[in-house]
Amino acid sequence: MKPALIFVLILTLSLPKMCAQESNIVTFRWPEGAGSAVCLTYDDGLDCHLDVAMPALEKYGLKGTFYATGSSSSLFDRMEEWRSWAAKGYEIGNHTLFHPCQGDRFDWVRPEYDLNKYTMDQIRTELRTANTLLTAIDGEKERSFAYTCGNYTIDGLSFIDSIRFMFPSARGAGEQLKPIDQVDTYYVPSWGVSDPTGEELIAYVKKANEMGTIAVFMFHSVGGGYLNVSAEAHEQLLEYLQQNREKVWTDTFLNVMEYVKAQS
Numbered sequence: 001m002k003p004a005l006i007f008v009l010i011l012t013l014s015l016p017k018m019c020a021q022e023s024n025i026v027t028f029r030w031p032e033g034a035g036s037a038v039c040l041t042y043d044d045g046l047d048c049h050l051d052v053a054m055p056a057l058e059k060y061g062l063k064g065t066f067y068a069t070g071s072s073s074s075l076f077d078r079m080e081e082w083r084s085w086a087a088k089g090y091e092i093g094n095h096t097l098f099h100p101c102q103g104d105r106f107d108w109v110r111p112e113y114d115l116n117k118y119t120m121d122q123i124r125t126e127l128r129t130a131n132t133l134l135t136a137i138d139g140e141k142e143r144s145f146a147y148t149c150g151n152y153t154i155d156g157l158s159f160i161d162s163i164r165f166m167f168p169s170a171r172g173a174g175e176q177l178k179p180i181d182q183v184d185t186y187y188v189p190s191w192g193v194s195d196p197t198g199e200e201l202i203a204y205v206k207k208a209n210e211m212g213t214i215a216v217f218m219f220h221s222v223g224g225g226y227l228n229v230s231a232e233a234h235e236q237l238l239e240y241l242q243q244n245r246e247k248v249w250t251d252t253f254l255n256v257m258e259y260v261k262a263q264s
Contacts, residue, residue, distance in 0.1 A: 028180050028212070028263055034249040036209040037256050038241060039216045040064035041171060041190065043095060043146060045072030045082075052223040052231055054085050060235075060242040063089050065253040067146040067171075070097035070130045079137060086138035091252040094145045094167065096123075097130050101149035118154050120162055127166055144254045146171040146218075152187060160186050169257035171216060177204075180213045181264075185257050190216035194227045198236025201229075205240065209247055214256065 030037055040057070042049050045068025057064050068075050068082070075082055086092050100123070103114035111117070127145065134143060145163065150173025152160050163170070164186055174189035183189075191204060201217070208215035220227035222234050241250045249256070 030212075030249050031259065032249070033246065035212055035247050036205070036249070037214045037259075038205055038208070038248055038250045039171075039190075039214065039253045039256050040219070040238075040250065041093070041146065041217060041253055042066045042219045042222070044099070044220060045069055045075045045095070046221060046225070047074045047078070048222045048225060050074065050078060050081050050085070053219070053234070054090060056222075056231070056235055056238055057090070058088070060238040062238055062241060062250050063091075063252050063255075065091040065093050065144065065171075067093040067095035068134070069095045069099045069148075070133045071099070075137070083137050086140070089252070091143060091254050092134050092138050092140075093143050093171075093253065094127060094130050094134060096148055097126050097133075099148045100126075100151075102151050102153075105151075106149060115148070115151050115153075116155055120154060120157075120159055123154065123159055124162060124166070127163060131166065142168055142254070144169045144171065144257060147173070147187070150174070150192070168254065169261070171218070171253055173218065177208055177211055177213055177215065179211060180260065183214060183260065185261055188214070188216055188253075188257065190218040192218040192220075192227065193229050196229060196233060198233040198240075201233060201237040202240045205237070205248060214260070216253070 042053055042064060049066055098113045100113040100115040100118060101109050102116050103109040104116060135141060145167040152158055169185045170187060171190050172187035173192055175191040176189060178189060205215050219229055222229055223231035241248055
């Protein structure tokens with residue numbers, strides 16, 4: 001048989017298989033033609049979230065996720081305000097009761113809240129209790145979780161799998177953006193900012209848009225405090241997101257992750 005005829009025969013036999021493989025390829029698409037997504041998340045349940053962050057988000061027509069610890073003094077003292085903002089569509093996420101972190105990594109961690117000394121049952125019980133508390137505030141049965149200090153291990157063992165049944169998604173740590181098909185919805189990387197400029201925040205969004213992926217911001221203090229972002233830089237980012245709605249979809253962490261999971 002001539003070589004050319006053999007080549008044609010092989011190509012003919014391979015075409016159905018190649019077409020079947022191509023038909024199984026799913027291209028990820030963000031809603032309404034957007035090129036990427038942004039989640040604005042705020043940790044620890046601080047007064048500045050009520051006084052600065054939420055009013056700014058409302059001004060620009062954006063929504064964010066606020067990971068409040070159950071022991072937050074702001075949550076206790078201003079519960080009705082938190083409830084009111086939640087009713088407007090802002091997510092109150094679970095951030096544990098006592099903010100346990102790994103004591104060998106952070107010298108400010110109190111011994112009783114050293115995550116290395118926890119048990120798996122203890123962290124699950126704390127998270128369930130925090131869920132109950134937050135449901136009493138906002139009435140929601142479903143919310144996302146944010147790992148405290150980005151820590152997800154107890155004595156070297158990961159507890160990610162053991163809490164999957166409790167939450168639809170979870171935010172982790174790590175500034176490096178990942179392609180959307182490599183994002184683990186139970187440990188989504190986020191940039192924990194500290195005194196960034198507005199230009200730096202916007203550049204992070206633009207990079208995510210180039211990659212067609214998600215940019216998650218981990219804010220703490222807004223307008224003054226620890227791990228701070230200035231009110232001006234924060235508003236500069238929000239204004240950019242408002243002006244680029246067609247290119248960037250901004251929503252709560254819970255909503256964005258539900259969309260991502262539905263596409264996979």
